[in-house]
Amino acid sequence: MIAKFFRINGLVQGVGFRPTVYRIATELGLKGEVFNDAEGVGVILEGEADQVSRFPTLLREQKPPLARIDFIHPSDVDLKGYTDFTITESQEGKVNTAITADAATCKACLQDMFTPGNRRFRYAFTNCTHCGPRFTITKHLPYDRPQTTMAPFKMCEQCLSEYKDPLDRRFHAQPNACPVCGPQLWFEDIGGQPIDGDPIDLAVDAIRDGKIVAVKGLGGFHLVCDAKNPRAVEKLRQRKGRDEKALAVMMVNAISASIYTHVSPKAREVLESSARPITLLPRKDQHSLKGIADGLSDIGIMLPYTPVHWLLFHSLAGKPDGAQWTDNLSLDAVLVMTSANRSGEPLVTDNDEARSKLSEIADFILLHNRDIRVRCDDSVVRLIGETPIFIRRSRGYAPEAVKLETDLKPTLAAGAYLKNTAALTRDKDVFLTQHIGDLENSQTDQAYRDAISHLAHLYEIKPRIVAADAHPDFPSTRLAAHVAKQHGGLFVPIYHHAAHIGVAMAEINRKETTVGLALDGVGLGPNDEAWGGELLLVGASNFYRLGALEPLPLPGGDKAAHEPRRMGACVLTLLGKEDLIEKYFPELPNAKYFGQLVKNSQLSPLTTSSGRLFDAIAALLGLCDVQHDDARAAMLLESVASTMKPQAHKKGFTIKNHRISFLPFFEEVIQAGRKLSADKVSQLAADFHATLALGLTQLVYQACERIQYKGPVMLTGGCMANRLLTAALVQELGKLSIESYFPQKVPAGDGGIALGQVWLSHLMVESGAEKYEFSGDL
Numbered sequence: 001m002i003a004k005f006f007r008i009n010g011l012v013q014g015v016g017f018r019p020t021v022y023r024i025a026t027e028l029g030l031k032g033e034v035f036n037d038a039e040g041v042g043v044i045l046e047g048e049a050d051q052v053s054r055f056p057t058l059l060r061e062q063k064p065p066l067a068r069i070d071f072i073h074p075s076d077v078d079l080k081g082y083t084d085f086t087i088t089e090s091q092e093g094k095v096n097t098a099i100t101a102d103a104a105t106c107k108a109c110l111q112d113m114f115t116p117g118n119r120r121f122r123y124a125f126t127n128c129t130h131c132g133p134r135f136t137i138t139k140h141l142p143y144d145r146p147q148t149t150m151a152p153f154k155m156c157e158q159c160l161s162e163y164k165d166p167l168d169r170r171f172h173a174q175p176n177a178c179p180v181c182g183p184q185l186w187f188e189d190i191g192g193q194p195i196d197g198d199p200i201d202l203a204v205d206a207i208r209d210g211k212i213v214a215v216k217g218l219g220g221f222h223l224v225c226d227a228k229n230p231r232a233v234e235k236l237r238q239r240k241g242r243d244e245k246a247l248a249v250m251m252v253n254a255i256s257a258s259i260y261t262h263v264s265p266k267a268r269e270v271l272e273s274s275a276r277p278i279t280l281l282p283r284k285d286q287h288s289l290k291g292i293a294d295g296l297s298d299i300g301i302m303l304p305y306t307p308v309h310w311l312l313f314h315s316l317a318g319k320p321d322g323a324q325w326t327d328n329l330s331l332d333a334v335l336v337m338t339s340a341n342r343s344g345e346p347l348v349t350d351n352d353e354a355r356s357k358l359s360e361i362a363d364f365i366l367l368h369n370r371d372i373r374v375r376c377d378d379s380v381v382r383l384i385g386e387t388p389i390f391i392r393r394s395r396g397y398a399p400e401a402v403k404l405e406t407d408l409k410p411t412l413a414a415g416a417y418l419k420n421t422a423a424l425t426r427d428k429d430v431f432l433t434q435h436i437g438d439l440e441n442s443q444t445d446q447a448y449r450d451a452i453s454h455l456a457h458l459y460e461i462k463p464r465i466v467a468a469d470a471h472p473d474f475p476s477t478r479l480a481a482h483v484a485k486q487h488g489g490l491f492v493p494i495y496h497h498a499a500h501i502g503v504a505m506a507e508i509n510r511k512e513t514t515v516g517l518a519l520d521g522v523g524l525g526p527n528d529e530a531w532g533g534e535l536l537l538v539g540a541s542n543f544y545r546l547g548a549l550e551p552l553p554l555p556g557g558d559k560a561a562h563e564p565r566r567m568g569a570c571v572l573t574l575l576g577k578e579d580l581i582e583k584y585f586p587e588l589p590n591a592k593y594f595g596q597l598v599k600n601s602q603l604s605p606l607t608t609s610s611g612r613l614f615d616a617i618a619a620l621l622g623l624c625d626v627q628h629d630d631a632r633a634a635m636l637l638e639s640v641a642s643t644m645k646p647q648a649h650k651k652g653f654t655i656k657n658h659r660i661s662f663l664p665f666f667e668e669v670i671q672a673g674r675k676l677s678a679d680k681v682s683q684l685a686a687d688f689h690a691t692l693a694l695g696l697t698q699l700v701y702q703a704c705e706r707i708q709y710k711g712p713v714m715l716t717g718g719c720m721a722n723r724l725l726t727a728a729l730v731q732e733l734g735k736l737s738i739e740s741y742f743p744q745k746v747p748a749g750d751g752g753i754a755l756g757q758v759w760l761s762h763l764m765v766e767s768g769a770e771k772y773e774f775s776g777d778l
Contacts, residue, residue: 016129219376275396496523502756516714532609568619718749
């Protein structure tokens with residue numbers, strides 16, 4: 001007989017881990033106990049040595065579906081003479097575990113919900129240890145019911161019996177509930193008056209009637225309408241003030257999604273994962289679902305992930321018995337499922353807030369009485385080939401850690417100004433907040449501060465290093481400086497594009513000096529320059545610039561980012577064709593004299609922005625003169641390009657003094673004329689992507705040869721969300737035997753930049769440097 005203590009760390013709480021330990025231990029004939037504590041899970045086993053030694057292997061093989069085991073550390077302990085194996089109460093202590101992300105409703109719970117006679121038949125809060133809310137209801141660790149927003153709901157005898165039974169899948173399922181004891185749904189008109197009847201059926205009737213329903217979900221409210229009703233979609237856009245940006249839709253399953261989109265095996269795997277992100281899928285018919293994603297080649301589709309979603313589709317499908325329909329039914333029902341908020345404001349989470357803020361958008365509200373502790377938008381994923389990448393990492397993934405191979409000092413990384421997420425570290429874990437958004441108003445700034453505070457409280461992290469963007473006026477930078485001063489921590493400003501490359505380095509745990517290509521809209525560079533197309537050499541305490549796009553004037557400064565026609569007119573001016581500006585852009589104010597603005601360096605500062613290159617070509621091809629949504633011009637350009645086989649123009653660029661210019665390609669576009677056929681526009685758009693990739697590859701190759709660099713090249717920045725560009729860069733670099741890597745654990749754009757800030761600040765401290773510096777051109 002021996003006795004062993006096993007310390008198990010990872011995502012091991014709230015996922016049915018202790019019942020799994022109980023089952024394995026009893027099957028092995030072992031005695032002892034298992035408990036949750038702030039460090040994870042502790043297991044004491046007594047029994048024959050060969051049986052005890054089998055335990056770790058069996059646990060890894062049979063772990064619950066939502067669990068992640070980071071390590072199992074055994075140690076010898078004294079025999080106590082246990083007479084059986086028990087699951088004991090959670091213990092307090094220093095937090096060293098993690099909370100899992102919210103998980104989509106599992107198949108077993110769907111079977112409960114759709115089996116007539118089951119006590120949870122059509123119950124909107126059905127869950128178990130394999131599914132349901134986690135992060136969005138958790139106040140603190142350990143993850144126990146009193147530490148969640150389920151605390152007010154006292155379990156009935158039947159639920160309590162399930163909760164206490166180690167062999168029941170609802171054993172210690174903290175949100176466990178039923179219609180007798182759990183949260184309830186109801187349906188209101190926009191004046192706050194409850195309406196009698198089945199809340200789900202009432203909501204479905206309203207949606208079928210062309211109405212907009214605000215639906216309370218896991219991390220906030222959605223605005224829901226019939227995506228196949230153009231009038232309802234247009235009404236939603238008008239009321240929300242969202243005229244261009246694509247709307248996400250929900251369909252019942254992957255078979256149904258294939259009615260409108262191409263669903264590859266990998267895309268189906270992502271769609272059906274427990275995270276259930278919005279997945280951007282290539283559409284079959286560019287004219288289907290009018291008003292949802294007009295002009296774009298992809299539609300963002302997600303599958304139901306809460307019981308409320310499933311109940312809506314159950315009613316739409318005619319209430320079939322059993323759960324088989326959830327996988328096999330081809331149902332042509334499409335619901336717009338977009339974040340419920342006023343434009344630019346955070347997602348609405350509170351019932352009273354919904355009644356107030358959504359009264360001019362929604363016609364009805366589907367409410368419940370379980371509080372949302374953490375605001376959490378839907379995640380967005382896209383595939384580059386068969387590799388999923390994040391556009392937005394949030395619900396279903398946050399706050400699960402990005403695991404590094406190196407212990408880090410407690411660090412806060414404040415993130416960027418746009419598409420913000422922040423990050424906090426503990427040991428080898430980097431915890432990114434949920435998606436916050438653009439820090440452009442006081443409400444979002446407060447949501448940002450709340451997210452950081454909650455994560456720090458949840459994991460009991462007090463940062464000793466505080467990293468931020470080098471832009472001094474960002475709210476995130478100001479907060480970081482304040483936190484560093486308040487806690488006596490080291491404040492580390494890091495230039496935007498170095499941090500972008502740091503993201504990819506962190507994902508592969510690379511500490512060596514690294515070449516990276518950072519392509520995005522704009523970020524502050526040294527000497528207050530507007531960067532956005534940079535080839536950098538990034539080291540532990542400093543970075544060099546190896547090359548860049550040839551700077552272009554930015555006519556009118558930031559206005560150019562909202563008016564692609566300004567960049568089109570800029571290119572015409574640089575090519576000596578100012579006389580064509582009025583012909584190309586007749587609606588451009590003062591078009592006749594616009595060339596003078598381009599030549600005025602005070603009114604048209606220089607930028608190396610990659611995003612503005614996309615704007616210029618989109619404008620010259622007649623795709624987009626003015627954009628109200630970030631990167632709209634680039635998305636339209638990619639969409640029309642996706643229909644053609646690209647041909648790189650080998651003379652479409654020049655490289656001089658480590659700067660690359662694509663004006664020769666623009667010259668070819670202008671020579672083709674203004675009135676082009678749709679096919680010609682698509683071909684030139686495709687050729688632009690291929691030429692851009694070829695030219696940048698040559699820039700990278702020349703730099704690597706110049707400095708004798710043999711390592712991998714990081715591809716990062718917001719432009720890497722472009723499927724055509726990223727795939728072409730990987731292919732062109734591969735032809736020259738240059739290994740490349742693009743971010744896959746967090747977004748390549750600003751939504752992941754906090755990870756790069758964490759990594760470079762860590763390397764800096766490890767190197768003994770006191771600040772992270774730009775060391776000039778190389």
